[in-house]
Amino acid sequence: MAGGLPAAPGSAKRRRLRVCRQTRRRPAATDLARPRPTRTLNSSTRSSRPRLGILLMIGAIFCLSVMEAAAKYLTATQPYETVVWGRYLFHFLLTVPIFLAPTTIRLVRTGRPAMHILRSLFLAGGTLAGIGAISLMPLAEATALVFSAPLLVTLMSPWALGEPVGWRRRSAIAVGFLGVLIILRPGTDFLQWAALLPLLASLCYACYQVSTRLLSFSEHPLTLFFYTSLVGLAVTTPMAFAVWSPPTAGEWLLLLFTGFFGFAGQFLLIKAFQFAEASTVAPFIYVQLPFAGVFGWWLFGDLPDLWVLLGAAVIIGSGLYIWRRETRRAAAPD
Template sequence: MVRFFKLQSFQSKAITLNILSIVFFSIMVIFIRKAAENLHILEVVFFRNLLAFVVMIPILKSTGLSAIKMNNTKLFFMRGFFGAIGMLAGFTCLTLIPLAQATAISFSKPIFITIGATIFLGEIIKARRIAAIIIGIIGMLIIVQPGVNTFSFGIILAIIAALAHSMNALIVKKLTLTDTPQAIITWMVIILIPITFIPAIPVWEWPSLETWLYLWGIGIVGTLAHFTWTKSYSMAEITSLEPVEFIKLPIMALFGWMIFSEIPGTWTWIGGLIIFISTIYISHRESKASNSLKPNDGAQEPKL
């Protein structure tokens, strides 16, 4: 397996790592759902960060503390704030709505990123990208079907999670100009430990042995997911990796069916595909615009 990976081209390695990250993230979602069966979701979020930090300690020892120096403290804490909202909303929605539906809604993040970049960063978007955003929103409405189905709290949380993660991506876009990926990942976890511990106090109970296994699984697999994801985006252009993202939907649909007996509806697939196509187009236009300004640039910074 290692020899096969070494023989791959640079681009193929990036795609392989991206697929691995998707598999790891999907497994983490299963562990989250299983842990939440016996432990309050607020505690699950806290332990996800605490145990992820424990897993990262050996890595920090090898890289040294200089690799995680903060150069923009304000942005780090803003990232922690939106990271907490995204994680709390995202984890909770996974316990309330089908996995495939939550995954399909998560495809809307690039749409929110584009809108946020226009509002907060002053970026200019043209008619084609505006049309792609509108199409993506239509795809989300197809999944949610307001007026047909009850607009559940889980769907609201899934949208909030997508919005929060989009704000996070915009912050990371600025942080990568001044700080290392190791610092961005490590301080995210460190800042989230106390933030997520406070709301967990009123519902605190010690996990059972079985739940501890799921929690450790979340910490370990989540760290592997972030590592492979970050590495893949540092090795290739975002436009070559975005098409791979859609395999999340069939993977999560398969896991949801096999483990939780969930069968995603037809509209979830249709809406997810529409959102995905619109985000691919947005990513393509952004990459094209970036390349026209910086023709000699390499791969874009990773989205953490």
Template sequence: MAEAKPREERTGTGVLLMVLAVGFFTCIDSSAKLLILAGLPALQVVFARYFGHFVLAVALFGLRDPSAFRSRAPMKQLLRSLFLLGSTILNFTALQYLPITVTTTIMFAGPIVITLLAVPLLGETVGLRRIVAVCVGFLGVLVVMQPWGADFHPAMFLSLGALCCASCYFVLTRMLSDVEANATQQLWSSGVAAACLAPLVWQGWTWPEGWSWLPFVLIGGFGAAGHIAATVAHRLADASILAPVVYVQIFMAAFSGWALFDTLPTIWTLCGGLIIIGSGLYIWQRERVVRGRVRRPLPVQR
């Protein structure tokens, strides 16, 4: 079986790789929206994303080390892969109806959901301050969704489902971080998704036309590059340092929405995004404080 590489202390490189990963994630969403608006079925776009990812993972890892296909925790790895697949299907379907800035902002609530899931699944203790921050974060999600307003679209529930699936995926990733090598995680997450979708998309297959061939071919590469960069970043820098970097994506999504789809974020999306980001940053800061107390040695009694 493939061995996980040891941690390194190269914070600057880790942060740059995480920014690069976030950029690739924005490219995935932008490519998916372009392809779906061009008439390709959402499931086929998801398949293209994971099949391309799997081909690259095999070329980079599987051919060099066939043992990378073997998992030390196959059931957890399978469940992790299915949660990632579910998140992608729901997110790509939502992108058919919602601006990319809205789906991206809702997904920013991931650290908030992960904080709640960490209690029963990881046995972590969450104090009152972080619980309040979680509630404030969900208030920000409501501001973005505006269930009371005329701009509310039912597809926002798909984004919430994508958020929950993605959060479960990240919790399982945390469980497997010291068990599985990057190669194994890349091969499983992409291979399981491609295998599940292949029989569903084959009969109704629609070939892209004209310019849509470009995002169709590139979307799998964006997925592979983004996940590999994020995994390596977490090996080079602490997760507590990398966590706030994901919020750079709101600027990337806003630029993509303006440049490709001629849409700009609404004032509600911006305000709700600020609330979610503020809540996420507070949770991140509290986790750093709590971990610092746990790691800090007790004073010597003299």
């Protein structure tokens, strides 16, 4: 399931205007001698290629959907803790070569290690809950419930990020959670304890997204990338060996498969935000639902029923409305 998004686009636009004004003047010799600032997720030096950014976002979501389908397949024969550990193990092994170059090794150093660890713990918790959910539920249903994460991010924004949330977006949050109830159907046999796992994953992902926003103003994307895999591996290793069942050669190959597609998805996600504004690419995260539906039907014979489709439509509609209000907030605050 997809990871966090950068901060809202309004401040980035203002920074670009300031940069444009500054670049009109002739640089002094002392300016040329100054070290260049570290590129962050919110860096105003982002290349403006929105179509490429959209394609990269869709590619990222496709890779993450493939990873989840492979993980669900593996959980039929392996504990889900082992599956998550394998995902992080091969993700980390693929990440290490990036940081062996002299130009990138310095990015391992950070002045905010505690925040990196906390952010990575949120993602590890979300991944554990998410993989646990899809091991017990159809892919499309679990994915639809996890889509409540953007609603929780907006709900947390006033106290966590200092971002005001008006009555329109608060109303959209309420409608979005109505969609969650439509999928869960309280009072029916459908509601089981397993349905709480994607909601726990959603809460973890929301906290992960908020912490990503807080770090994105000062940290390089590759720094976030490194600590995500390192902390995730450290957390899941003892959990995996507590329930260890030696994987077969085919299962090792599938674990490598999940790690590779998890790595590729996160890497493409970072690149998408380097080529286009968050406001441009963020809505395309919802293509994960049709991907999950297709993989669930093709590999496992699962077809979402009418209630799941209706609830997913309500959640996605609320999320898109909130995204639209956030992109217009500077011009027309709610």
